[in-house]
Amino acid sequence: MKQGPSQIDLRLAINAVSDVIQNRPLPLREFDQIYMKAGDMVLQTSLIAQRFDKRRLVFIGDGDAICLCLAYLMERKILDQGPSQILLLDFDERIVNAVERFADRERISDKITARRYNCLDALPNDLIGRFNAFYTNPPWGASNSGESVKVFVERGMEACGDESVGAIVIADDPKVAWSRKVLFEVQKFVLAGSFYVQEMQTSLHAYHLDDAPDLKSCNLFIRSHPDRVAPSKSYALHEKRIEDFYGSNKNLRVHYVREKARVDYGKAPDSTYELELVEQKK
Numbered sequence: 664m665k666q667g668p669s670q671i672d673l674r675l676a677i678n679a680v681s682d683v684i685q686n687r688p689l690p691l692r693e694f695d696q697i698y699m700k701a702g703d704m705v706l707q708t709s710l711i712a713q714r715f716d717k718r719r720l721v722f723i724g725d726g727d728a729i730c731l732c733l734a735y736l737m738e739r740k741i742l743d744q745g746p747s748q749i750l751l752l753d754f755d756e757r758i759v760n761a762v763e764r765f766a767d768r769e770r771i772s773d774k775i776t777a778r779r780y781n782c783l784d785a786l787p788n789d790l791i792g793r794f795n796a797f798y799t800n801p802p803w804g805a806s807n808s809g810e811s812v813k814v815f816v817e818r819g820m821e822a823c824g825d826e827s828v829g830a831i832v833i834a835d836d837p838k839v840a841w842s843r844k845v846l847f848e849v850q851k852f853v854l855a856g857s858f859y860v861q862e863m864q865t866s867l868h869a870y871h872l873d874d875a876p877d878l879k880s881c882n883l884f885i886r887s888h889p890d891r892v893a894p895s896k897s898y899a900l901h902e903k904r905i906e907d908f909y910g911s912n913k914n915l916r917v918h919y920v921r922e923k924a925r926v927d928y929g930k931a932p933d934s935t936y937e938l939e940l941v942e943q944k945k
Contacts, residue, residue, distance in 0.1 A: 675741050676705045683731045686765045688757035690871075691920065695802035695811075695909050696726040696755075703868040707882075708732040710864075711798060711830060712745040714884065718796040720746035721822045723782065723815045724753050727800060731762055734775035746796065749774060752818075754781035755920040781918055782814050783905065786897035792824035800832035800880070806907040809833075809845035811915075813852045814904060820856050821897045827887045829858065835866050835881035842878075849883065857891035860884070 680701055690696035699707065707729055722730045730751045737745040753759050762777040780787070797819030802811040812833055819829050833849065834842040850860055864882040905915035 671705075671709055671736075671741055673705070675739065676709070676736060677701065679736050679739055679741055680704050680708065680732055683728050683735060683765070686731070686761050687726070687728050688755070688761055688922075690726060691755070693909060693913065694755070694917070694920070697870045699727045699729075699800075700869045700871065704729065704732060707832075707868065708736060709742065710882070712737070712742045714830065715746045715796045715798075715828065716744040718746050718828070719748040719794040720750070720796040720798060721790070721794040721819065722749070722751045722753075723797060723799040723819045723822075724801060725751050725798070726753075726755070726758060728758075728762070729798065729800075730775060730777075731765055734766065734771045735769060737774060738769065738771045748794075749776070750790075750794070751775070751777040752780040752790075753777065754779065754783075754918070757920060757922045760922050779919060782818050783900050783915055783918065785899045786818050786821045788897075790822050791895065791897055792822070792893045794822045795824060795827045797823055797827070797829045798832075799830075802909050803834040803842070803880075804845045804848075805834070805841045806911040806913075809848040809852075810904055810906075811908045812845060812849050814900065814908075816849065816853065817856070818897075820853075820858060821894050823887065824893045825887065825891070827858075828861070829853075829885045831883040831885065832868065832880050833883065834878060836878055839878065846881075846883075853885050857888040858885040859888060861886045 684701060690698050704727060711729060712733055730749050733745055734749055736742045751762055756779055759777040759779050766772045766775050799815040799819050801815035804810055804812045816831055831849065833845060836842045860883060862884045866879040867882055868880045907913060908915035
């Protein structure tokens with residue numbers, strides 16, 4: 664059964680993505696961790712594999728685990744295209760550890776690595792300009808005119824050198840005024856950073872979002888200007904940029920989410936159930 668933008672085997676792709684979903688930690692809504700639905704994850708993985716074929720790709724946050732889908736589907740030969748290198752940067756240690764454990768178990772650590780990092784901090788010097796593609800699905804900036812989106816995009820652009828591309832996944836609903844404003848502000852921001860919008864795929868993805876189940880997101884693909892001068896230094900965020908980062912009165916105050924204990928994802932924690940045994944006959 665061949666379907667999809669790159670003629671992938673849909674059944675194999677869905678089964679592989681379900682393995683990745685089983686591995687993900689539960690989302691933390693207070694940090695705008697809202698996970699994409701499985702069918703859209705398959706589509707998105709195939710799209711990004713084609714767009715960023717043979718590129719050095721950095722993910723600035725990735726609760727959805729598209730980075731892991733890419734590496735896993737490439738390893739399974741479900742995708743015949745994809746990036747040559749994948750690095751995930753995330754402030755949530757649960758997500759970083761989940762990627763590392765999965766990569767180790769499936770022996771794809773040569774394709775993907777993960778590292779703890781918060782956009783609050785300056786991008787480490789060893790990462791500046793090292794990549795030529797970035798991907799981010801950031802907090803959507805409903806309460807700060809897209810400033811949280813700009814922060815994640817800025818880190819992606821700092822990580823990229825010459826001839827670079829990026830994919831920004833943000834809310835896209837013509838009936839929601841704040842999403843239109845954010846799209847406008849983000850496009851202005853990338854132009855100021857010597858990138859331009861190459862393509863926008865509108866209203867593409869659906870999410871497990873209880874308070875706005877119909878809200879969708881778009882892919883905003885950007886490309887660097889030929890005369891862009893890649894950055895040589897990065898700076899920590901100043902106080903104003905962290906206000907309302909995750910929503911109204913939800914400033915960026917948490918440096919890292921730490922994993923308290925190893926969790927075997929895909930298995931129910933024993934604190935969520937109890938066993939009632941069959942009574943033994945005397």
